[in-house]
Amino acid sequence: MAEAVLFTLTNDILKLAGSNIFSKIQLVRGASDDLKGLKYTVKTIQTMLLDAEKKQWDSEQVKLWLMRLKDVLYDAQDLLDDVATEDLRRKVTPGNKMSKAVRFFFSKSNQLAQPYKVAKRIQEIRKKLDLIAKDREFRLEEHRSEATVAIVRRRTTDSFVRKEEIIGRQSVEREIIKSLLDSSSEKSVSVVPIVGMGGLGKTTLARLAYNDDKVRNYFELKMWVCVSDVFDRDFLIKEILKSAREDIDKKPEGELPELLRKVLHGKKYLLVLDDLWNEDRGKWLELQSLLMDGSLGSKILVTTRNQSVLEAIGTKSGIFDLKVLPEDKSWDLFKKTVLGDGEEPLNEKLEEIGRDIVKKCEGVPLAIKTIGNLLYAKKEKEWLYFKDHEFSKIDTLNPEIMEVLKISYDHLQPGLKHCFAYCALFPKDYVFDKETMIQLWMAQGFIESLDENEELEETGDDYVSDLLRGSFLEVEEVNPCTGKVEKFKMHDLMHDLALKVVGNECKMVNLNKGSLDEDTRHASFALESFSSLQEVTSLLEAANLRTFVSLEEQSYKVERMVEKKASDDSISKASIKQFTAILPKITVCENHTLSQLEFRATIPPGGILGDR
Numbered sequence: 164m165a166e167a168v169l170f171t172l173t174n175d176i177l178k179l180a181g182s183n184i185f186s187k188i189q190l191v192r193g194a195s196d197d198l199k200g201l202k203y204t205v206k207t208i209q210t211m212l213l214d215a216e217k218k219q220w221d222s223e224q225v226k227l228w229l230m231r232l233k234d235v236l237y238d239a240q241d242l243l244d245d246v247a248t249e250d251l252r253r254k255v256t257p258g259n260k261m262s263k264a265v266r267f268f269f270s271k272s273n274q275l276a277q278p279y280k281v282a283k284r285i286q287e288i289r290k291k292l293d294l295i296a297k298d299r300e301f302r303l304e305e306h307r308s309e310a311t312v313a314i315v316r317r318r319t320t321d322s323f324v325r326k327e328e329i330i331g332r333q334s335v336e337r338e339i340i341k342s343l344l345d346s347s348s349e350k351s352v353s354v355v356p357i358v359g360m361g362g363l364g365k366t367t368l369a370r371l372a373y374n375d376d377k378v379r380n381y382f383e384l385k386m387w388v389c390v391s392d393v394f395d396r397d398f399l400i401k402e403i404l405k406s407a408r409e410d411i412d413k414k415p416e417g418e419l420p421e422l423l424r425k426v427l428h429g430k431k432y433l434l435v436l437d438d439l440w441n442e443d444r445g446k447w448l449e450l451q452s453l454l455m456d457g458s459l460g461s462k463i464l465v466t467t468r469n470q471s472v473l474e475a476i477g478t479k480s481g482i483f484d485l486k487v488l489p490e491d492k493s494w495d496l497f498k499k500t501v502l503g504d505g506e507e508p509l510n511e512k513l514e515e516i517g518r519d520i521v522k523k524c525e526g527v528p529l530a531i532k533t534i535g536n537l538l539y540a541k542k543e544k545e546w547l548y549f550k551d552h553e554f555s556k557i558d559t560l561n562p563e564i565m566e567v568l569k570i571s572y573d574h575l576q577p578g579l580k581h582c583f584a585y586c587a588l589f590p591k592d593y594v595f596d597k598e599t600m601i602q603l604w605m606a607q608g609f610i611e612s613l614d615e616n617e618e619l620e621e622t623g624d625d626y627v628s629d630l631l632r633g634s635f636l637e638v639e640e641v642n643p644c645t646g647k648v649e650k651f652k653m654h655d656l657m658h659d660l661a662l663k664v665v666g667n668e669c670k671m672v673n674l675n676k677g678s679l680d681e682d683t684r685h686a687s688f689a690l691e692s693f694s695s696l697q698e699v700t701s702l703l704e705a706a707n708l709r710t711f712v713s714l715e716e717q718s719y720k721v722e723r724m725v726e727k728k729a730s731d732d733s734i735s736k737a738s739i740k741q742f743t744a745i746l747p748k749i750t751v752c753e754n755h756t757l758s759q760l761e762f763r764a765t766i767p768p769g770g771i772l773g774d775r
Contacts, residue, residue, distance in 0.1 A: 169229065171581060171608060172236040173209045175412070177202060180243060201289040205297050206609055208232065228295065230682070235291045237684075242284050329367055329528075330499060331492030335483060337464060339464075342481055343433065344381055348459035354478045356465045357475075358696055359485030361656045362564060363527030365466040368485075369435055371383035372464065384432040391592040396450050403434065428456040437654065439467045444475040468655075471646045487526025496528060497521045500535025508606065516546045527564055529656060533571045533634045539738075571633060581609040582626050583635050586653050587661035587669045588687040588712055595651050597627055607685075607710065625649065679708070687712040729737050 180202050183238045213625060219226040256456060284609035329336065342355050348626050357365045362461075372378055373387060386406035388399060400419050407426050411419060434454065454463065465476065488496065497517060498509065509517060524530040538546055553570050572580065582604050586595070601623035604610050612622040627648065635657055653661070667680045672688035679686055686708055 164235050169209075169212050169233055169236060171577060172233070172240055173205050175441065175608065176236065176239050176243060176609075197286045197289045201285060201292060201399070203492070204289065204292045205236075205239075208292070208296055211448050213767050217338075228298070232292075232295050233682075235288060235295060238284075239288045239292070241247075242281070242288065246281060267574075281701070288467060314435070329364060330496040331488045331528075332364060332368060332485075335485070338369055339368060339483055340378060342464050342483075343372060343378055343464065348460075351459045352455050352457045352461040352463065353481075354463045354465055354476055355481060355483070356467065356473055356476065357485065358467050358470060358473060359484045360527075360564075361468055361659075362527045363437065363485045363487065365468075367483060368483075369437060369464055369466050373433070373435055378433065379677050381431070382433040383430045384427070384464075385406055385434075386432065387435045387437065389437045389592045390439045391590070392438075392440040393590075394439075394443070394446055396446065399450060400453065422711075423426075423453050424456050427454060427461075429458055430461070431458045432461045432607075434462070435462065435464045435466075437466050437474050439465050440469060441469045442469065442475050445476070447475045447477075478509070488528060488531075490522070493521050493526050494518060494526065494533055496531050497524075497535050500532050501538050510543075513543055515545060516543070516550050520546075520550055525564075529634060529654060530564055530568065533568055536633045537571050537574055539632075564656065565660060565663060568656060569664070570634075572660060572664060575633070575635075578609055578611060579626055579629055584661050584665040585631055585669065586608065586636075587658070587665045588671060588685055588710075589714065590671065591655055591658050593651065595636075597649055597651060600773065601627065684708060685710040687714055696773050 166606060180198055192700050198618065215225055215229055220227055225348075241375075284484065285421045292299075336710050339355065357368060359365055368618055373385065379385070384407060385675065386403055388402045397416065397419070404419065404423055404426065409422065409426060411422070465478075467471070467473070473479075487493075494517075497520075497670065501517070502509070517538075520534060521531060524534060538549065553573075572583070575583065582600075585604065585607065586600075589595070601610070601620060604623055604626070605619050608621045610619050611627060612619055627636070631638060631648065631651065634654075636651045636653055638648050638650075641647065667682040668683040670679060670683045672686050689710070
């Protein structure tokens with residue numbers, strides 16, 4: 164994400180530095196020249212960011228160079244934003260209050276905004292940037308246009324149909340369905356596991372079987388729950404009951420296990436536990452004991468990457484162990500992806516290049532689809548360049564799937580990289596509400612429209628479409644009337660990729676996992692995991708945060724916690740003031756899955772508690 168972050172930062176700095184704000188401030192002699200020099204250096208650095216982003220994965224020198232650059236650019240943005248903020252405040256402050264505000268801005272008591280102080284900081288930042296620009300013992304290629312690295316935009320009606328077609332898995336799909344319809348087991352409830360590495364299509368196969376007409380007619384009750392890497396019995400009970408369309412909002416939590424027994428009792432049911440990671444047999448048996456009252460023929464379909472999970476479940480037979488696609492099926496999938504709905508075959512040269520590329524995907528459907536989407540509508544010379552200059556870096560004997568996916572990430576335009584990496588703030592298997600995420604991306608300044616007549620929301624919609632087409636995101640829910648995507652998810656491998664590219668820039672905060680780094684600019688947390696406001700503020704004191712996202716099931720919990728702590732004698736008023744000083748502006752965004760509170764604060768370089 165470094166290049167995406169830095170590209171956005173440099174654009175922001177150039178806009179602020181080029182505005183007429185500074186013409187209104189009587190800077191000391193030489194400051195205007197320093198400002199021009201700063202703009203020139205930033206423009207020069209901007210051309211090298213794409214190459215630096217690619218090389219940092221293999222070069223600690225480049226990685227360190229980018230970290231130093233990012234810190235200085237954030238300082239520059241803070242300074243320019245300070246001036247812009249004061250200018251805006253002056254415009255909106257009426258009458259005598261405006262004069263007073265202007266006098267304060269240029270007074271000795273305002274150490275940050277005195278013309279001399281502003282000029283001095285511009286000079287210091289320019290010197291640092293000049294040193295960073297020159298301090299390169301490695302060669303970085305210049306790329307003048309970000310458009311050369313953007314994925315192809317295929318503007319359509321933006322109607323995504325949940326039609327999942329698979330290639331090379333039809334026989335496995337039939338066998339899974341046959342196993343689900345088999346009632347010969349002596350047990351009333353039996354487990355059918357699908358196991359295999361990430362990206363092989365386990366969830367896709369489970370979904371195809373789940374939606375099959377024969378399966379739909381065979382079972383009285385069908386439920387789907389995504390488990391992911393946290394196995395919590397109480398949480399899973401709630402999710403199973405919700406999937407069974409039970410209203411549990413007003414039910415005491417202690418009554419839910421018995422309610423689950425009653426819901427399943429005497430029914431032939433199908434329960435899908437997708438993406439199971441639990442290796443603790445004791446935990447599995449606790450949940451399983453509540454699931455055994457179904458009638459003969461009931462099935463639990465499990466998908467997992469981990470063979471150890473099968474030992475915890477106790478299943479030794481009837482296992483569907485997915486392997487990579489054979490070469491011919493890999494090629495069929497690649498052709499279908501890269502050609503879309505077109506019938507025109509590839510020419511001999513493109514087929515030769517394409518087959519070389521497919522070999523390096525090692526039969527992983529997700530990788531094949533990702534690369535295929537990347538090369539869609541590209542010309543022969545672009546295919547050849549991709550094969551020779553991108554894939555040539557991957558060790559054919561031991562290719563890492565992450566390296567394959569990272570190449571596609573490298574080809575995203577900076578705004579899309581930002582939006583994709585920002586999803587790392589949310590846990591795996593999180594269901595994103597499209598409109599909410601677009602608003603969050605807009606608030607961060609990630610979305611920019613090239614057409615002045617186009618609303619940012621429309622551009623954000625295009626961003627989501629591009630990420631879906633590139634297999635960076637997956638459709639989760641479609642509006643049945645309009646056919647438009649309303650919710651999406653991120654494949655586990657893609658979430659791993661997002662975490663890898665984002666580094667310390669974004670973090671999910673947990674008391675058990677230490678504090679925030681100084682490099683962290685965006686953080687998310689579950690407020691209910693903190694027992695006091697002091698715990699929250701202590702994590703933030705040394706941070707340079709720009710975003711704090713709360714992951715809460717109900718948005719009112721945050722407000723209620725602050726109100727409760729404010730009236731609690733054990734919590735000092737100073738703590739409440741500290742909390743509100745850190746989070747002065749709260750925007751509440753809700754969706755059907757989780758509520759998201761984005762706390763956006765303008766934070767001074769000297770510390771998070773200072774006033775601006």
